[in-house]
Amino acid sequence: QVQLVESGGGLVQAGGSLRLSCAASGRTVSNDHMGWFRQPPGKEREFVAGITRRTGSTFYADHVKGRFTTSRDDAKNTVYLTLNSLKPEDTAVYYCAAGTKWLLTTTRDDYDYWGQGTQVTVSS
Numbered sequence: 055q056v057q058l059v060e061s062g063g064g065l066v067q068a069g070g071s072l073r074l075s076c077a078a079s080g081r082t083v084s085n086d087h088m089g090w091f092r093q094p095p096g097k098e099r100e101f102v103a104g105i106t107r108r109t110g111s112t113f114y115a116d117h118v119k120g121r122f123t124t125s126r127d128d129a130k131n132t133v134y135l136t137l138n139s140l141k142p143e144d145t146a147v148y149y150c151a152a153g154t155k156w157l158l159t160t161t162r163d164d165y166d167y168w169g170q171g172t173q174v175t176v177s178s
Contacts, residue, residue, distance in 0.1 A: 101160035
Protein backbone atom coordinates (compact mmCIF):
# COMPACT_ATOMS: atom_id res chain seq x y z
CA GLN A 55 0.00 0.00 0.00
CA VAL A 56 1.37 3.38 -1.01
CA GLN A 57 1.31 6.13 1.57
CA LEU A 58 2.61 9.66 1.40
CA VAL A 59 2.42 11.46 4.72
CA GLU A 60 3.03 15.20 4.93
CA SER A 61 3.96 16.98 8.12
CA GLY A 62 5.45 20.26 9.25
CA GLY A 63 2.65 22.67 8.49
CA GLY A 64 1.46 25.27 10.96
CA LEU A 65 0.83 28.91 11.68
CA VAL A 66 3.67 31.31 10.98
CA GLN A 67 4.05 35.07 10.68
CA ALA A 68 4.81 36.72 7.36
CA GLY A 69 8.52 36.53 6.64
CA GLY A 70 8.88 33.31 8.59
CA SER A 71 9.89 29.83 7.48
CA LEU A 72 8.62 26.27 7.62
CA ARG A 73 9.92 22.93 6.44
CA LEU A 74 7.39 20.43 5.19
CA SER A 75 8.19 16.73 5.03
CA CYS A 76 6.66 14.01 2.90
CA ALA A 77 7.49 10.52 4.11
CA ALA A 78 6.77 7.72 1.65
CA SER A 79 6.02 4.05 2.17
CA GLY A 80 5.24 1.54 -0.54
CA ARG A 81 7.11 3.70 -3.04
CA THR A 82 10.74 4.76 -3.39
CA VAL A 83 10.86 8.52 -3.79
CA SER A 84 14.04 8.41 -5.84
CA ASN A 85 12.25 6.26 -8.45
CA ASP A 86 9.37 8.70 -8.91
CA HIS A 87 9.01 12.34 -9.82
CA MET A 88 7.89 14.02 -6.63
CA GLY A 89 5.75 17.12 -6.77
CA TRP A 90 4.49 19.64 -4.27
CA PHE A 91 1.14 21.29 -4.86
CA ARG A 92 -0.95 23.66 -2.80
CA GLN A 93 -4.60 24.56 -2.63
CA PRO A 94 -5.45 28.00 -1.25
CA PRO A 95 -8.92 28.49 0.23
CA GLY A 96 -11.52 28.55 -2.52
CA LYS A 97 -8.99 28.04 -5.30
CA GLU A 98 -7.70 25.26 -7.51
CA ARG A 99 -4.78 23.07 -6.56
CA GLU A 100 -1.60 24.42 -8.13
CA PHE A 101 1.92 23.20 -8.75
CA VAL A 102 4.57 24.62 -6.43
CA ALA A 103 7.75 22.58 -6.88
CA GLY A 104 9.05 19.27 -8.12
CA ILE A 105 12.10 17.05 -7.98
CA THR A 106 12.89 14.53 -10.68
CA ARG A 107 13.56 10.87 -10.18
CA ARG A 108 17.17 9.74 -9.88
CA THR A 109 18.99 12.96 -10.80
CA GLY A 110 17.01 15.10 -8.38
CA SER A 111 16.72 18.14 -10.62
CA THR A 112 14.35 20.70 -9.15
CA PHE A 113 11.71 22.93 -10.68
CA TYR A 114 9.63 25.72 -9.19
CA ALA A 115 6.58 27.75 -10.00
CA ASP A 116 7.47 31.37 -10.71
CA HIS A 117 5.63 32.69 -7.67
CA VAL A 118 7.79 30.65 -5.25
CA LYS A 119 11.10 30.66 -7.07
CA GLY A 120 13.86 31.93 -4.81
CA ARG A 121 11.77 31.41 -1.66
CA PHE A 122 10.94 27.69 -1.66
CA THR A 123 13.35 24.78 -1.99
CA THR A 124 12.58 21.11 -2.46
CA SER A 125 15.01 18.34 -1.62
CA ARG A 126 15.14 14.60 -1.10
CA ASP A 127 16.69 12.29 1.46
CA ASP A 128 16.92 8.87 -0.17
CA ALA A 129 18.00 7.15 3.05
CA LYS A 130 14.82 8.35 4.76
CA ASN A 131 12.66 7.95 1.64
CA THR A 132 11.43 11.48 2.31
CA VAL A 133 11.13 14.68 0.32
CA TYR A 134 11.11 18.15 1.82
CA LEU A 135 9.79 21.56 0.93
CA THR A 136 11.44 24.45 2.72
CA LEU A 137 9.35 27.60 2.67
CA ASN A 138 11.16 30.88 3.34
CA SER A 139 10.02 34.51 3.29
CA LEU A 140 6.45 33.38 3.64
CA LYS A 141 3.63 35.67 2.60
CA PRO A 142 -0.05 35.60 3.56
CA GLU A 143 -0.87 34.51 0.01
CA ASP A 144 1.14 31.32 0.64
CA THR A 145 -1.64 30.19 2.96
CA ALA A 146 -2.91 26.86 1.64
CA VAL A 147 -3.07 23.14 2.17
CA TYR A 148 0.18 21.73 0.82
CA TYR A 149 0.27 18.29 -0.78
CA CYS A 150 3.04 16.04 -1.98
CA ALA A 151 2.50 13.69 -4.86
CA ALA A 152 4.37 10.93 -6.66
CA GLY A 153 4.35 10.68 -10.43
CA THR A 154 5.40 7.81 -12.65
CA LYS A 155 5.19 9.53 -16.04
CA TRP A 156 8.29 9.82 -18.21
CA LEU A 157 8.71 13.51 -17.43
CA LEU A 158 8.02 15.60 -14.37
CA THR A 159 5.06 17.84 -15.10
CA THR A 160 3.14 20.60 -13.37
CA THR A 161 -0.21 18.94 -14.11
CA ARG A 162 -1.94 17.40 -11.11
CA ASP A 163 -3.55 14.66 -13.24
CA ASP A 164 -0.08 13.34 -14.10
CA TYR A 165 0.54 12.34 -10.49
CA ASP A 166 -0.56 8.93 -9.30
CA TYR A 167 -0.26 9.08 -5.52
CA TRP A 168 -1.11 11.87 -3.11
CA GLY A 169 -0.67 12.64 0.53
CA GLN A 170 -3.43 13.95 2.76
CA GLY A 171 -2.04 17.48 2.89
CA THR A 172 -0.75 19.75 5.61
CA GLN A 173 -2.11 23.20 6.40
CA VAL A 174 0.17 26.23 6.17
CA THR A 175 -1.25 29.49 7.47
CA VAL A 176 0.71 32.73 7.18
CA SER A 177 -0.47 35.68 9.23
CA SER A 178 0.23 39.28 8.25
